[in-house]
Amino acid sequence: MARWWEVPPPSRASYLAGVDPELLAVDLDPLPDGAPAVVQFHPTAGTVGDPVDVLLGELDRAALALFPAWLPGAEHLEGPQGYGVPAVRALAAEAASRSRTFGPFLADLAERALRGRASGRLRFPAEVRAAGLARVVADAYGRDGTALLVHVPTGLGPASQASLTHAAEWLAHCGRLTVWLAGAPLDTVDRIRPVPLILPPHLTGLAAQAQHLDPPTGTEPVPVFTFPPLSGQPRHDSAAESTLERALAPHEWARDRRWNHTYDGPLLGLTYRLDLCWPADGVVVEVDGPEHRQPLRFADDRQRDVHLQLHGHDVLRFTNDQVLADPGAVVEKLRQLLHQRRSVKERIAHAEH
Template sequence: MPLADEPAPGLPGVSPLPMLPVADLSGRILGLGAGERLVLVGIGLDGIGPYLDASEAAHSLLVLRIAGRRSAAAILDGLLDDLADLALARWPDWQNPQNAPTAPEPHGPWLKAAAKHAAAGRPPRFRRAAWSLELAQLMRAVAPSGLVLVAELDPAAPERAAPVIEVLEWCRRHGTAVAALFPSAPPPVPPYDRVLYGARAVQRPPAPVEARFLAPPSRAHPASAVEKRVEAALRADAELGPLFSGNATVPLPRFGTRPRVDLLWAAGRVVVELDGPEHRLDPTFSADRHRDYELLAAGYLVLRITNAQVETDLQRAVEKIRDVVRLRRTSEGAMIR
């Protein structure tokens, strides 16, 4: 039976929000005009970065700094500090009004004092000045074509969201474009109801299947294509996949050794070794036989399969491993799960 499309993320008890395709996200945010507001549900600051395209920017963008600031006054004071730091970094480009012909005329006394501060290497902040004056003048210095202020709001903590909303609305009334981001839908109650009018849900394409699939990390030796093939074949096998780990060590206290084996079923005490041509000749051949003796004396069954057998008939090699596993499970009446 076909399934209905998943509804757009909306607000509890409210009709689904209109959708904004993620492809249109950059143009809508960066194209906001003075005093305009955009509220997006279903995306946060971490999510918008990949979609912002500076070539679409009609205005500058600044992310509002919130961390460590609990009151609206503290958040706004921090915003003005940030703008003053940016103004200092851009000195002396904003000193002359003709450098920003589209911006409002500068306030003469502020411009004179700000230029003096900047020339001395100090950010042009004046604590006794009206915040509205500072915002207007600093925006003119930093973003003469206009500024978009972006902030992420906590949809589950009204007490944390309230001062941010207050700052966004204050800045919007004083000519700043604002974009409010909600990672998930907030309830339509105060203080959220102040900004939810006209909100849109961000519509993102589904993640490709590769991004939604997590395979366990390979433990095969990175230089051994044969080990990787056998490991992959075992993982795909419902019976054998949960049993074996690759490139594992086996503690042998009696002999004081910890040999590393290609494949190990620890609970069943079964070892599988995959041997290349070098294992046919001494001293490797003799060392292998001695290690087999130690493993056998410690209660392990050892199955050796050559690389050539894996390369010519991988499924037959898997069936050999299955036979040894079933032998171990049934031998002497012991049922190992």
């Protein structure tokens, strides 16, 4: 049986009829084997603007953040000093020769990434940028292609619906992106093909659970654009995760931590992405952004926590605001929990001998 992301045609724009995009977002975290690299766009009613310009800018930002994952060999370069710039441009030219990516664009992108510069992306036509950025994002995750999941908001007028669907079609055509629109109906647009999906039971069951939960409220907005984290690193688009990593780095007791680690749960064959964990100690830390207040994500979090706890893990959750406001307090709580877990393990080992 085909998995749901294999049903819509690739390199096309499709409307996923009757599907909550947040449910799909839960199923795409972590990225399943065989799925494309999926980035997500959360426009809001009244602020759609020019989606093509917004999305090209966001894709560019993601590509710079994901460097050097998409350029083999660049991980050995220490910066733009010395031969760094000629070397990274040579690596980009070599990579472009093995793909359909325009060589000068890739070399320019690689140099900007090495220099840590966000400017300069308008040097190339939009069509070149779209195709190049889509390929770079896919390469960063080792995937065959890139898909864009658009969370269609309620309240879009005819002009905004037309602008959003035009952007979806343009990106699919020029960038060879697979575009999925899901959410509020596009009732004034008839040129986007609707695609019905049959979702797996674990997703439909999660939707049923979410109806009976009351997630917390907050004022922090959901980011307009998100992309998956790379295993072994804090999220590049999360100030909270980066802040926590800097706070943990000086401490010897915090060694052996893993960021965005994929955990294959023994229960029901479920796979989880853990924001931060110490696998040997059974300690899991989740850093929750505003998307975790969404009912489906909130229900999934509760289910994950129960499964992890049933298999011997301690799970601590902190909001972005908590980490950013007082990272030292968060670090101290982690130190105490790790010390407690390790002391218990030592006592058990001593008793067995």
